[in-house]
Amino acid sequence: KAGVTQTPRYLIKTRGQQVTLSCSPISGHRSVSWYQQTPGQGLQFLFEYFSETQRNKGNFPGRFSGRQFSNSRSEMNVSTLELGDSALYLCASSLAPLGGFNEKLFFGSGTQLSVL
Amino acid sequence: DAKTTQPNSMESNEEEPVHLPCNHSTISGTDYIHWYRQLPSQGPEYVIHGLTSNVNNRMASLAIAEDRKSSTLILHRATLRDAAVYYCILRDKDKFYFGSGTKLNVKP
Numbered sequence: 001k002a003g004v005t006q007t008p009r010y011l012i013k014t015r016g017q018q019v020t021l022s023c024s025p026i027s028g029h030r031s032v033s034w035y036q037q038t039p040g041q042g043l044q045f046l047f048e049y050f051s052e053t054q055r056n057k058g059n060f061p062g063r064f065s066g067r068q069f070s071n072s073r074s075e076m077n078v079s080t081l082e083l084g085d086s087a088l089y090l091c092a093s094s095l096a097p098l099g100g101f102n103e104k105l106f107f108g109s110g111t112q113l114s115v116l
Numbered sequence: 117d118a119k120t121t122q123p124n125s126m127e128s129n130e131e132e133p134v135h136l137p138c139n140h141s142t143i144s145g146t147d148y149i150h151w152y153r154q155l156p157s158q159g160p161e162y163v164i165h166g167l168t169s170n171v172n173n174r175m176a177s178l179a180i181a182e183d184r185k186s187s188t189l190i191l192h193r194a195t196l197r198d199a200a201v202y203y204c205i206l207r208d209k210d211k212f213y214f215g216s217g218t219k220l221n222v223k224p
Contacts, residue, residue: 004159033212035214042214042215042216042217043160043203043214043217044214045212045213045214090159090160092159092160098207098212104162104165105150105152105160105162106162107152107159107160107161108159109157109158109159110159
């Protein structure tokens with residue numbers, strides 16, 4: 001069974017641009033959640049999608065958005081990039097909504113975004 | 117807010133047991149405690165999780181305090197491949213709090 005696939009693996013953008021990251025979950029998984037990882041702030045929850053609906057959102061500005069398609073694939077978009085958006089962006093998939101958090105998360109290897 | 121506190125780093129010798137502590141004094145009654153680890157250049161991987169009782173699997177054991185305000189991840193025999201950052205994770209209302217994790221160094 002294929003794991004969680006994130007594309008691209010590396011990305012370089014300049015300030016003010018926008019970027020779209022992609023995440024393909026494990027087959028059969030309907031929940032996709034996104035995380036930002038930086039050396040200073042560690043791993044922070046961005047948002048979770050289940051059955052094409054955003055269920056939860058972390059403490060990030062509106063420049064960070066996402067969506068989920070009917071095949072459970074998800075995209076994350078960051079508009080008007082800032083230098084501080086440079087980070088490793090991870091997505092994770094699970095069978096059911098995170099809810100009470102009795103679900104295992106399966107993470108991809110992430111997309112390393114550098115904003116110059 | 118539900119938060120976790122872990123030591124920044126720990127060191128162990130190969131083939132010896134390792135006890136990784138986590139404090140979560142504001143945990144609510146229905147929150148599961150999860151542990152994940154992250155090897156260099158990889159995404160986190162699931163290790164173990166539990167609610168109230170101690171849990172065992174092929175990777176590790178999880179000991180949960182009776183008052184659930186702390187837990188300990190136990191690696192029974194550390195190997196070099198166990199060198200990673202270990203995260204104790206709680207649900208924080210509708211978000212998930214990872215904390216800063218413990219970097220485990222395993223010496224041969």
